Amino acid sequence: MATGRTHRPATRSRGIPEATVARLPLYLRALTALSERSVPTVSSEELAAAAGVNSAKLRKDFSYLGSYGTRGVGYDVEYLVYQISRELGLTQDWPVVIVGIGNLGAALANYGGFASRGFRVAALIDADPAMAGKPVAGIPVQHTDELEKIIKDNGVSIGVIATPAGAAQQVCDRLVAAGVTSILNFAPTVLSVPDGVDVRKVDLSIELQILAFHEQRKAGEETAAGDGARPAATPREESADQGPDGDVPAVMPA
Amino acid sequence: MATGRTHRPATRSRGIPEATVARLPLYLRALTALSERSVPTVSSEELAAAAGVNSAKLRKDFSYLGSYGTRGVGYDVEYLVYQISRELGLTQDWPVVIVGIGNLGAALANYGGFASRGFRVAALIDADPAMAGKPVAGIPVQHTDELEKIIKDNGVSIGVIATPAGAAQQVCDRLVAAGVTSILNFAPTVLSVPDGVDVRKVDLSIELQILAFHEQRKAGEETAAGDGARPAATPREESADQGPDGDVPAVMPA
DNA sequence: CTCTGTGAAACCCTTCACAGCG
DNA sequence: CGCTGTGAAGGGTTTCACAGAG
Missing domain, CATH: 1.10.10.10 (Winged helix-like DNA-binding domain superfamily/Winged helix DNA-binding domain)
Incomplete structure (x- = not known):
């Protein structure tokens, strides 16, 4: 759905x-x-x-x-x-696994808003054997070999992918095969998943590119229109409506 | 729009x-x-x-x-x-500053896709004096006091906020006052900005909550409907289309 | 004959504006 | 009388389906 x-x-x-x-x-x-x-x-x-x-x-x-x-x-x-x-659905607890404990994965593991409000980091998983056992945010990193067992033992249905792009699809496939039905993807790739699995993506460089597009427009307009003082003398800001909100859903039915 | x-x-x-x-x-x-x-x-x-x-x-x-x-x-x-x-607008170079070099800020600084394709990390800024001078991703962190100078000297028009929620609005105000007109906000807060400034936000916990909503639905349906085989008997689902895409813009004109 | 480019239809989301509950 | 709840109007986006270029 x-x-x-x-x-x-x-x-x-x-x-x-x-x-x-x-x-x-x-x-x-x-x-x-x-x-x-x-x-x-x-x-x-x-x-x-x-x-x-x-x-x-x-x-x-x-x-x-x-x-x-x-x-x-x-x-x-x-x-x-x-x-x-x-x-x-936040009155229940959602165990989450984070796969890929590099800079980003570690940042996510340490992110407070994560643990609060219904989500619990059940495990951190990384492919690097050297990482195994090392604690990140107080949780010991486990090796990818354990992935399936971890998912099943903890009843995890939500997975976060913070691996390099090249590994993402493969990790995704394993997560799905093990029972995960919702994925938050930070890797810059399009994931393909079977029906019934939701994927949302967070993509930094895409966001920047969208900003650049608008930034370019502004620059172009300055030349064209007014100019003079600050472009925006305006601050009126009606405050309200704003926000980044904007996101329309994105969960796709896969 | x-x-x-x-x-x-x-x-x-x-x-x-x-x-x-x-x-x-x-x-x-x-x-x-x-x-x-x-x-x-x-x-x-x-x-x-x-x-x-x-x-x-x-x-x-x-x-x-x-x-x-x-x-x-x-x-x-x-x-x-x-x-x-x-x-x-990627045929030109966009200098970007990242404010707030905690776990997330550091991860962003190290993110490769950042540097590639038109964006260049011009400076890393943090409020902690102890961070000053320390290199992160090969770039020395500078103190918040320098913020205005950095923005102006480098002609920065895009800023990334990776500070704690409490500091975000204040940092945002300073960035805008110094001339930044596009902001990518990772802090979990609604920023208010004057007209002409674009803000996009990336919010981890919101994404998870949206996934939880759908996850909950799936669980509910299992019980309610069919079952047996796959829950989704439904969907037309034509395969293709997929992807996380979904995002509708969000840049608001402030 | 294939695959692009695009009117037109269908959908979804937002905004308006006001009826009506407290 | 204030503020919610909501039909109806208005945009914007997606999908359809096909004319027509190569």
């Missing part, structure tokens, strides 16, 4: 749009911050600003989850945190 | 859709691989498969760039590599 689609009414009656799913983590983060400051309720306007989207979008998104707000008041922070967590 | 918008016809007459821009780097990577294997031409079908999209989409994307193919034959690999590079 990834895409779900109109096939059968998909799971139950709620077909949450992918674009909405991609924003739920953003709302959750903003709500968690409010929760920590003991703020009891928020309006769609305030929460939207904190999450970097506009309020209409936020209300529409929440409408897919149900009617969790109170008209004239706003949303109960704690209640929403719970509802969104549940919707995202 | 993000940028541009209908304001003025935007730059020139070609308004390349954001979704297309986001895929150009993918095509470029696939083409580069073909180029290295000295493949002279490719059909839309082959190239699409290599990039993980479907051929109709690829042809439509290329149609925004112009008519670079030959009917009955396909596309000339070298020529396309050049055209896409130019369109993305």
Whole structure:
């Protein structure tokens, strides 16, 4: 499903749009911050600003989850945190393995936001025998030979690939064969996976290239249009809507 | 879109859709691989498969760039590599600074794909005085105090933020004030920036949460529907199209 | 006859604007 | 009266399907 689609009414009656799913983590983060400051309720306007989207979008998104707000008041922070967590499946624990413990893999292993909120690094795996046994972020690295056993013993369904591009597809195949059905790929390659397996990719150089495209445009415009002072004298910034958000889903049905 | 918008016809007459821009780097990577294997031409079908999209989409994307193919034959690999590079602004060199040299920042500094293809790490910046002078990936780390000077001396317009969440907005403000107009944000926060500044974010925990959402669905469906064989009896799934692609742009105009 | 380039249809997502609950 | 929830309108993106260049 990834895409779900109109096939059968998909799971139950709620077909949450992918674009909405991609924003739920953003709302959750903003709500968690409010929760920590003991703020009891928020309006769609305030929460939207904190999450970097506009309020209409936020209300529409929440409408897919149900009617969790109170008209004239706003949303109960704690209640929403719970509802969104549940919707995202974060009320359960997801064991994750990271394959490829180079610079990036190690950084990921050390990343705090990882462990928090539902995810637990079950194992670190690397092909280099010299790495075996060495602890990274307090977890001993295991050799690739153990991959299948680790996946099965820990019931891992989510794998993170941080290997060089050349090894990614092979690692991916082994992960999938061992039972992993969701993969977060940091290697700069297109992975092919069977139906039913979701892949999301994070690609640094692609992001930079997209920025370069826009940067180039700006440079071109300067010459063409105005100029003079700073291009952007503007700062108005309406604040709100912004954010990098943008990502539309990407999980593909494979 | 993000940028541009209908304001003025935007730059020139070609308004390349954001979704297309986001895929150009993918095509470029696939083409580069073909180029290295000295493949002279490719059909839309082959190239699409290599990039993980479907051929109709690829042809439509290329149609925004112009008519670079030959009917009955396909596309000339070298020529396309050049055209896409130019369109993305990769024929020029983009100096980039990375701020926050922790685990992640160091991993980014060491990332090869970074240096290649148009980007050059002009400086590494960190707030920790103890880091100053220490070389990371062969580049000595400089203290945050130097930030403005570094940006100006090197003509940097693209900045990468890899600091803890708490420091990100402040670093962002300084980068922007110093002249940076494109930011790639790895810190888990929503940044606010003035008009004219593009921000893209890469957020690990968000990606994982999206995967968890789908993972949860799969688990639920198993119980509910069919079972037996493969859960997905469904999908039309035509194979091809795949890939993580998905990303819709995200650069917002601030 | 093959494979590109592209109108047109179909979809999905966002934005608008307001009915109506509290 | 404020703020949510939501039909309806408006864009943008993807897919279809085919005209037509080579």
